[in-house]
Amino acid sequence: MSDSSAVQQRVLVLTEQLHHLNHQYYQLDISEIPDQEFDQLLAELQQLETDYPDLALPNSPTRRVGGTITKQFPTALHRYPMLSLGNTYSEDDLREFDERVQKGLEGAPYTYVCELKIDGVAMSLRYEHGQLTQGVTRGDGTRGDVVTANVRTIRTLPLALRPGPDRPEDFEVRGEVFMPLPVFAELNAEREQNGEALLANPRNATSGTLKLQNSAQVAARKLRFYAYSLLTPGRHFTTHSAALEALSRYGLPVSDTWRRCANINEVLDFVHYWAKQRFDFPVATDGIVIKVDDLRQQDQLGYTAKSPRWAIAYKYPAEAARTRLNDVIYNVGRTGAVTPVAVLTPVALAGTVVKRATLHNANQIELLDLRLGDLVYVEKGGEIIPKITGVDLSARPAGAIPIQYPTACPACGTALVRPEGEAHFRCPNERGCPPQLKARLEHYVSRKALNIDGLGAETVGRFFDLGLVVTPADIYQLPARRAELVTLERMGQKSIDNLIAGIEASKQVPFPRVLFGLGIRYVGETVAQKLAAHYRTIDALMAASAEEMAAVPEVGGVIAVAAAQWFQQPENRELIERLRQAGVQLVVTGEAPVPASDRLAGLTFVISGVFEQHSRDELQQLIISNGGKITGSISKKLSYLVAGENMGPAKREKALGFKVPIISETDLMALLPSPEEASLPNDLPESAPLAGPGRQGTLF
Template sequence: MSDTSATLQRIQALTEQLHHLNYQYYQRDISEISDQEFDQLLAELQQLEAEHPDLALPNSPTRRVGGTITKQFPTADHRYPMLSLGNTYSEDDLREFDERVQKGLEGAPYSYVCELKIDGVAMSLRYEHGQLTQGVTRGDGTRGDVVTANVRTIKTLPLALRPGDNRPEDFEVRGEVFLPLPVFEELNAEREQNGEALLANPRNAASGTLKLQNSAQVAARKLRFYAYSLLTPGRHFASHSAALEALTRYGLPVSDTWRRAATISEVLDFVHYWAKKRFDLPVATDGIVIKVDNLRQQDQLGYTAKSPRWAIAYKYPAEAARTRLNEVLYNVGRTGAVTPVAVLTPVPLAGTVVKRATLHNANQIEALDLRLGDLVFVEKGGEIIPKITGVDLDARPAGATPIQYPTACPACGTPLVRPEGEAHFRCPNERGCPPQLRARLEHYVSRKALNIDGLGAETVGRFFELGMVKTPADIYDLPARRPELVTLERLGEKSIDNLITGIEASRQVPFPRVLFGMGIRYVGETVAQKLAAHYRGIDALMVASAEEMAAVPEVGGVIAVAAAHWFQQPENRQLIERLRQAGVQLEVTGEAPVPASDRLAGLTFVLSGVFEQHSRDELQQLIISNGGKITGSISKKLSYLVAGENMGPAKREKALGFKVPIISETDLMALLPAPDEVRSPEMAPEEEALRPPAPPAAGPGQQGLLF
């Protein structure tokens, strides 16, 4: 057997094994091997694919981590139109719907299927020969965006279906892509700390995530999927319930909350049961979908111009409450953003007792004309985040005065500033404002950063209040202070042992996570990874200019300015030196990628516009791997401006003014060495663009539903 054949067999075996393990873990809650063993298998597959990119399979489990860059999303026709359902908020309307069904079926017996209406983004998936080949958004119902690369990152969604089960060779699955509530809340908490606008609800967050151009960022958002319909060119099932059961057998995720109902009374019982119970679920829901179960009876009932006569969606009314605004508190986040929070008289709302509501910023307080003592109307945005939607002006106390936003930091008294173009006021006292210092410590030890076992947010906050830890570097002095630690209440010997072990282990945390943990404004996980991969160490980062950082993929000007400013501060440089002395990882381990050539050595490039053959990231990597440099601005020292489509006229004029040569993507490729001249032609498989298959022709047949 040739080496290539052996490698292909190993890739196929690893792929099948990892698909099976993913199915067991995500669909059956069974862990057949440890996380470490799974990661080792995945790493082996990634290594083989990197060495043999031509042997990588389209639905490889490595696609879960993303990495594909999509400049624009192509569109595809839906083979079965994605129709909308008729909505109602009235139980009387459900009874009338049942009467219409009974009349349309001329008295024949029938039953319903009731399903929770997941508040997500409708998605159509195509499976051919058991392999996921396409993911398309609803679009206008007849044509949508192809987002296959992003869909492949959804871990609960099988890329390859289980064999057997009399499965159709070619079929479509309709369902909802959604963001689990814990993930949504974590995402918003991070945005609030960074002073960014909060996402309104999980549905909008999921929709925006699916349109991200970098599938690695999509993978980080941890989207999920529930299937609710199976469509085939022919009739494979007698009922909708049978199709749902088949989807589960095939390994697709189907919410186990659906039920059959023999009568409209049982439908209403289902509606009543989930009116409150749905708030216990880790997913946002906003109603119930009711469908006639028998597929032939669905055909008999048919369609109106816009929706089927055999299905209807019952929407739960948005829950609102009226309560009194007693106080406004002002929280100071890690970046100094001051966020107002309304303190309310406790009131039951959407399954919880609401005591506080976010007010976002000064603009919202002014727009609502809020005054202390007002009776306010409170709803849950997307039934998740409590928010004040209005004021009962008829009940306003006499002489009530408008709320005055503070001009000084509520924690340290420093005058607040409001940067141009930002909605938040900020406390600029980065070095002395206690909430900022504490929040940065909590960020450093958080799960996505150093993840120090035994040193969670509460414990590090306690150390901060005691004056034992003021900066992340102080954490590494704690093991030497064990005699002092044993004197603290609620901190036993075992807890101290775990703490010290966790601190020691954190010295081995990879550099990208350390960089993220430093809490540089705008530098999230993805940006930290990009900066670490590009500069490979803290020393190179410390001397990099904002202009140079802005040229790194995924960084950009605003982030680069903030990062360069952070590294220039003496206190931060001192922190870095203390972390270095503590043995924290401040550079990327392993050898740097071998340059393909030095053909572009001494040349500097600016890329502008949209390119046809490569993504901008790919062109930047090609330039860097052949010895060239990337910059973000045009000057006399620039070697070339590489112009793509829709390049801004200002850059062109500036380049002409400095007499900088303007070249095309094709011209740039001509500057690069031929393939046989390249020393080490490597491109990570995650940088390859996934090309979706040609869209199927639309034709008559079953109708798809959006709900």
Template sequence: MPDTPDIQQRILALTERLHHLNYLYYQQDTSEVSDQEFDQLLAELQRLETEHPDLAQPNSPTRRVGGTITKQFPTAVHRYPMLSLGNTYSEDDLREFDERVQRGLEGAPYSYVCELKFDGVAMSLSYEHGQLTQGVTRGDGTRGDVVTPNVRTIKTLPLALRPGPDQPQDFEVRGEVFMPLPVFAELNAEREQNGEALLANPRNAASGTLKLQDSTQVAARKLRFYAYALLTPGRHFASHSAALEALSRYGLPVSDTWRRASGIEEVLEFVHYWAKKRFDLPVATDGIVIKVDDLRQQDQLGYTAKSPRWAIAYKYPAEAARTRLNEVIYNVGRTGAVTPVAMLTPVPLAGTVVKRATLHNANQIELLDLRLGDTVYVEKGGEIIPKITGVDLSARPAEATPIKYPTECPACGTPLVRPEGEAHFRCPNERGCPPQLKARLEHYVSRKALNIDGLGAETVGRFFDLGMVKTVADIYDLPARRPELVTLERLGEKSIDNLIAGIEASKQVPFPRVLFGLGIRYVGETVAQKLAAHYRSIDALMAASAEEMAAVPEVGGVIAVAAAHWFQQAENRELIERLRQAGVQLAVTGEAPVPASDRLAGLTFVISGVFENHSRDELQQLIISNGGKITGSISKKLSYLVAGDNMGPAKREKALGFKVPIISESELMALLPNPDESPAADAAIDAPITAGPREQGSLFS
């Protein structure tokens, strides 16, 4: 067995190598090694860190996949306050700003730096001796939330900087955390398929992601970061532009869109250029930030109570267009939600020609008092999704027709229902509504689910239209129907070979992705992973009640009821059996965790609130590994309510009414075996993080 110094050197070498490869991959868009070799290096480092946790580096590349559960975010005071910038929508105001700068500098020559204003979340990062030590949100400008575990999952952000002779030992980086537009679109498409409310814009999506308690979920959201300022206790650089160039040398992501401008006319040229060009970028922008470049001149100009006098933000006005509403069509999604879509006379807007706009639901139509033939105003919500924001009533024609929301499914004629508390009307014909059936097939073969090569949305839709595939289980009958496949147009022998190989390969897709692929309402990627990890097999999951599922962390009552209802349906159970016969993975592979003890056998627990030393997930695993059971509701049969901070008063009152003992985190730990008695207890809650594949392509591929 290697000596500890040898292991330590190998961990350091792997850490440095992987940091270098990540820099090349995410900053330079190049790869020195194959994805397989990268994964092998990462797996080796992960194994060594698991075997020797005391030797793991604080900024190890294995931290990229997340895994930290935050019970609450601590706060930190900003060493340098994060002030707001003065905003303007007027070019005249920019000229007045320039005049104030000229007066403040008493006629001395000066220049500006112009930067795109990315629409994300302001972040302050601390680096010490080249290592990322802390990430803090803007908060109120004086104090913000410490979200370091979540920040570490941002793959374009270096955890260890590239060394340089001019690099300060201790400095802060200011920048913007954002969600790329393709990622935002993908996230909203998934939410729409799952019947969840759509996120309004990428900025809200990025902000909400940074507040997630589980950094594994943050990693899955693929946030990105652009640096735009470097702050040190003393003046380390002569100009802002020199600091930006230094940040790039250190390996930090700096958008290459910034430019120096010798005067206000060049600033306005920059503003005009990006007014249209910004829509070609894969990141949302809402303006331009103009800063005096020389740092001594910044000091000379100083600050107002709220903002610097040497900088200003020019905000582009929201682009709107005026056009005619010709028709409203109704799309039926995978979950049966019926979504109205406005069909418009084509009109240029924000770099594209808009022909359609979302109307969200019947409430929105009623709120806007829309009528066919109306002249409407269209904007891009978050500069992405076209939406109707109003009606020009002065232009309403006499023959304008009130929009009558359908009472029957536009696809299958089934009477629509509107579940209590929901905004959408839904088609309840899950078994016979063609758009729902086709959408479920498309979801099953999609990249995040079974990812069946050769069977994309278009091909599976074609097979559905031909009557060859109606359920996901029918997909596995296609190889036996090769003689029929070869007769189809535009489907050659090679395509059929790829299709059959892809179907065969899908039988090795892990159970969590299969569970996600089934398309159960509300069961997205994260919930599928949680349920699969908890129950480990489809059979155990089918046997669970809604109450039991609701007790699984990150699941909750609404999801649990939907999942339990799905598994109770005879048709779905038959579907599962057909998938089992086809050889699809319906259980977590590998050995189940070894029980630590039977100390809690026969006892049932409810866990509620936030705890000081463990996450709810960890407490649940401790209870299960020692023979106990978890449930989601309180009854007279319950053994204990484990209460943490912020537990709802209703649960406490109900427990007291049933005379259920209420215990604390420390009292629960006292029920468990002493660690010396049960070495497996720690292992049950300290499973290594599984490294996933690297993302394919560059930052915005």
């Protein structure tokens, strides 16, 4: 067997094994091997695909992490129109629907299938020979956006189906892409910490995520998918329920909440059951979909111009309550954003007792014309976050005074500022505002940052209140203060031992997580990873200008300015030095990638637009690996502007004004060494014999 054949066989084996392990883990909650072993298998496949790109399969498990970047989505026609369902909020309408079905089937016996109506984004997937080949949004029902790269990042969605004798060779799956409620809550908590506007509900969050241009960002949002329909050119099954069971056998995720119902009374029982139980379901739902089960009977009933006659959606009415607004308090977040929160007379709503509701910002208070003592209407946005939707003006007390947004920080008294273009007022007292200092400590020890065992948010907050820690660097002085810790309540010897061990272990946390843990505004997990990978050391990052940082993929101008300003502050530089002395990781470990050549040494590039053969990230890596530099703005010193499609006219005009050469993707590739040149060692003459086949480069 040739080396190429052996590699191809290994790629196939790894691909099949990883698909199986993903199915077991994400759908059956079975972990067959340790995470480290899984990561090693995935890393091996990634390396093989790097060394032998022609052998990489379209639905490789490595596609799960995303990475494709596009500035616009192509569109595609649906082979089967994605029609909307008729819907109702009335149980009487459901009985009328049942009467129409009975009449249309001329008295023949029939049954229904009831499914939870997931509040997400409808998606059409195409599988050919068991492989996922396309994902298309609903769009206008006739044509939708092709978002295949983004869909491939959904962990619960199989890229390759399980074999089976009844599996069609070419079929479409309809289903709902959604964001689980815990993921949505986590995303909003992170946005609140960063001073960003909260997302209204999981549906909007899902829709916005699917429209992201970078599929790596989509992968980080942890979307999920439930299938609810199978479509083939011919009749492949006799009932809808049989199709759902088949989809599960093929490995597709189908919610196990669906039920067969013998008659309309059983349908209504299902509706009533989920009216309350849905609040314990970890997915946002807004109703029940009822379908005639027999597919031949569906054909007999047919369609109207807009919807099928054999199905209907029952929508649960939005639960609202009226209660009194007693007070408005103002929370100060990690970035200084001041968020108003309504304090309400407790009221039962959507399965919980609501005592508080978000007011978002000063604009919302003004829009609602809120006054203390008002009777207000409260709903749960997407059945998640309580919010005030209106005021009962007929019950407003005489002489009620409009709520005045504070002009000073409620925690430290510093005058608030409202940066141009932002909705939030902010407290600028970063060094002396207690809630900001405490929130930054809590962020530093959080799970996604340093994750210090024995030092959770509650404990570090308590230590802050006692004056034991003020900055993250103070945490590393705690082991030396053991005598003080012993005197504290609930701090026994074992707790202190665990705490000290956790602090010591945190010194091995990789640099990207440390960078994220510093709490720099706008620098989330993904940006921290990108900056750390690009600069590799905290010193190189601190020395970079905002313009240079903005050239790093997925960073951009606003983030770069915030990061550069943070590193310029003496207090933050002192913090870095104290962390360095404590032994915290401030460099990327492992060998740096070996440069491919110095062909572009001394040259600087700006990359703009969309390219056919490479993503912008890939082009940047090619330039850097061959000795070139990337910058984010055009100046007289720029060597080349690499222009793709949809590049902004302002950049082109500026480049022409400075007489900067504008080159295409093809022109750039011509500047790089040929594959034969690239394979030559840098310290050997061109006549030196080439090394045999093998892995090249380092995987990080």
